[in-house]
Amino acid sequence: MPQGALAVGMFPNPDVGAVLASAHNAWLADVWLDSDPRWKGAVYVAPQDPAQAVAEIERWGSDQRFIAVFFSVNRALMGERQFYPIYEAANHYGFPIVVHPTGAEGIFVTSPQVPGAVPAQTLDFRQGFSSVYPMQVASLIANGVMDRFPTLKFGFFECGFAWLPDMMWRLDSYWKASRQETPWVRRPPSEYIIERVKFSTQPFIEPAKREQIAQMLEMMRADRTLVFSSDYPHWDTDIPTEIVRDIPESMRERIFVQNALDLFGERLRPA
Amino acid sequence: MEKETRVVQTAERQDVSTPGRGYRLIDCDVHPVFPGEWADDLGPYMTEEWRMRLQGRVTAGRSKTKRELPSGRYMMPGNQFFPIPGGNLRLDLIH
Numbered sequence: 001m002p003q004g005a006l007a008v009g010m011f012p013n014p015d016v017g018a019v020l021a022s023a024h025n026a027w028l029a030d031v032w033l034d035s036d037p038r039w040k041g042a043v044y045v046a047p048q049d050p051a052q053a054v055a056e057i058e059r060w061g062s063d064q065r066f067i068a069v070f071f072s073v074n075r076a077l078m079g080e081r082q083f084y085p086i087y088e089a090a091n092h093y094g095f096p097i098v099v100h101p102t103g104a105e106g107i108f109v110t111s112p113q114v115p116g117a118v119p120a121q122t123l124d125f126r127q128g129f130s131s132v133y134p135m136q137v138a139s140l141i142a143n144g145v146m147d148r149f150p151t152l153k154f155g156f157f158e159c160g161f162a163w164l165p166d167m168m169w170r171l172d173s174y175w176k177a178s179r180q181e182t183p184w185v186r187r188p189p190s191e192y193i194i195e196r197v198k199f200s201t202q203p204f205i206e207p208a209k210r211e212q213i214a215q216m217l218e219m220m221r222a223d224r225t226l227v228f229s230s231d232y233p234h235w236d237t238d239i240p241t242e243i244v245r246d247i248p249e250s251m252r253e254r255i256f257v258q259n260a261l262d263l264f265g266e267r268l269r270p271a
Numbered sequence: 272m273e274k275e276t277r278v279v280q281t282a283e284r285q286d287v288s289t290p291g292r293g294y295r296l297i298d299c300d301v302h303p304v305f306p307g308e309w310a311d312d313l314g315p316y317m318t319e320e321w322r323m324r325l326q327g328r329v330t331a332g333r334s335k336t337k338r339e340l341p342s343g344r345y346m347m348p349g350n351q352f353f354p355i356p357g358g359n360l361r362l363d364l365i366h
Contacts, residue, residue, distance in 0.1 A: 001302050005309055007348040016345060020325070023316035030316075032303045039301075100300065103350040111348070125353040157300045200299050229300030233361045240296055260297035268297065 001042065001070065001157065002028075007102040008046040009072030010110040017046030021072070022056055033065040040268060042070035042098055047083055048110075054089040061093035067267040068098045068155065073112050078136045079143030087145060091152045096263050098155040099136065101129045112136075133159035134167050137197060141171065144184035146192040153196045155263050157229055161199040165219040168193060194221045198263045200229035201255065202238040204246070213246045222247075223254045227263060304360065309347060 002008075002024055011017040021044040028041045043060045045053035060066045069090040076082070078099075090097055105128040106114030112132040119125040133156050140146060140154065171189035179185070199220075205213060217226065231237050240256075247255055261268055305312045310326045323329065327344020330337060 001300055005305075005313075005347055010348040011345075016325075019317055019321045020313065020347075023313040023321075026316035027313055028303060102348070104348045107350065107352060108348055119353070122353040122355065125350065155299065198299075202300060227299045228296050230298050231300050232298070232302065233304065233365050234302065235355050235357060235359055235361055237361050237364060240298075256296040260299055263299075 001098075001100045002044055005044075006100060007072060007104040007111075008044070009048060009074035010102065010104055010108055011046065011048070012110055014046065014049035014052065017072070018049055018052035018056070021046045021053075022059075025056065025060060025066075029060075029063070029065060039065075040067045040264070041065055042068040043095065044070045044072070045086060046072055047076070047086060048074060050082055050085045053086045057086070057089040057093065057095070061089070061095070064267055067095065067264045069095045071097050071099055072102060073099055073132070073136060074102075075110050075113060077139035077143075079139030079141075079145055081143075084145075084148070087149050087152055091149050094265055094267065096153040096155055096265075098157060099133065099159065100157045101133075101159065105129060105132050129158065130160040130163055134163055137167070137193065138171060138189075141185060141189045141192055142182055144182070146196065147184055147186055153198070153263055155198045155200070155227070157200040157227075158202055158231055159199065160203070161201075161220060161222075161226060162205050162216055164193070164199060164225065165216070168220075194224045197225065198227045198259055199225055200227050201243060202229045202231045203236055204238050204243045210246060214248050217248065217251060223251050224259065224262075226251075226255045227259045228256045304365075310344065 005020060005024055008017040008020045008024075011020075024044045025041070028044075033039050033041050043057055043066050045056050047053055057069055069086070071078070071083075071086070087097065102112065104111045106112070106118050106125065114128040115131055119128055137154075137156065145152070168190035175182075175185060175189050205216060207213060207216075217223075220226070228240065229238070230240065244252065244256070314322045314326055317325065325345055327342050328339045329342045331340045332338055
């Protein structure tokens with residue numbers, strides 16, 4: 001994930017966003033991906049100009065060091081049709097679309113919008129991550145992206161995950177009641193999520209009763225939906241040796257390895 | 272009105288013994304850090320025109336007096352209003 005440059009999707013001038021994303025990809029390949037084969041990168045795109053985003057995906061699509069498309073979320077919702085060319089290009093190369101908080105949620109007119117108004121403190125600013133990104137997942141499903149691109153997968157990293165059970169129950173319930181309006185949503189929304197959307201562990205949940213962690217992981221189908229992430233080297237980094245004990249033994253291989261392989265596919269497998 | 276401030280001790284995690292090593296993992300969220308200013312690090316990967324615009328430097332003067340001067344530049348949109356009190360990076364983990 002880009003560091004210090006997560007928000008190129010917010011530049012009002014789409015050319016600035018595209019130039020920065022493109023330069024970041026070249027820098028990442030040159031400085032990091034060449035330094036160790038264990039590093040894999042995401043093709044960074046500024047979605048406010050889908051044509052330039054597609055060109056950037058095509059530029060790196062055959063480079064096996066890149067395994068995903070990083071979509072810098074902005075004010076728009078991801079289910080909007082303007083983004084279909086980006087999804088089509090990513091799908092063509094077998095890239096999932098991955099998302100990460102930009103660090104500018106709710107701040108600018110072009111930012112992902114936080115409900116209400118602009119947060120005042122760091123505390124409520126960070127809570128915004130858990131309100132912005134569930135809406136993006138709902139938008140993808142409600143607008144038919146999952147059926148239009150039936151092999152495309154999505155990763156929502158550092159966006160939280162404890163909200164997922166409630167979201168799946170809610171969407172499934174409204175799906176039954178609103179099928180006349182959205183006939184292109186052919187299956188219960190939770191099925192799309194469980195099969196094709198992944199969420200990351202960091203920041204990991206810390207309930208007062210630790211046995212509730214396993215209950216939460218079971219409710220959200222973490223055996224299919226959760227991947228490990230550290231967010232290194234950020235201030236709220238999760239250390240894997242500390243969270244592994246909170247994850248039931250039966251889920252560890254899925255969360256630490258297999259779910260990431262499911263998301264990123266063959267490009268992530270060692271040669 | 273002056274706000275009352277005090278240091279809050281967050282709960283310590285329990286059971287921090289190191290579990291058995293040797294398990295595999297794939298870390299899906301690692302951030303490559305720019306060693307310097309982002310505009311300087313990315314500068315070599317863009318055209319001269321964009322480099323001038325994004326780095327915010329112009330060349331002024333002639334012959335022996337020629338020098339670079341700061342000019343208007345772009346800022347990266349970010350959480351300037353919500354800084355993390357201890358800094359954004361775990362410097363103790365970077366080596």
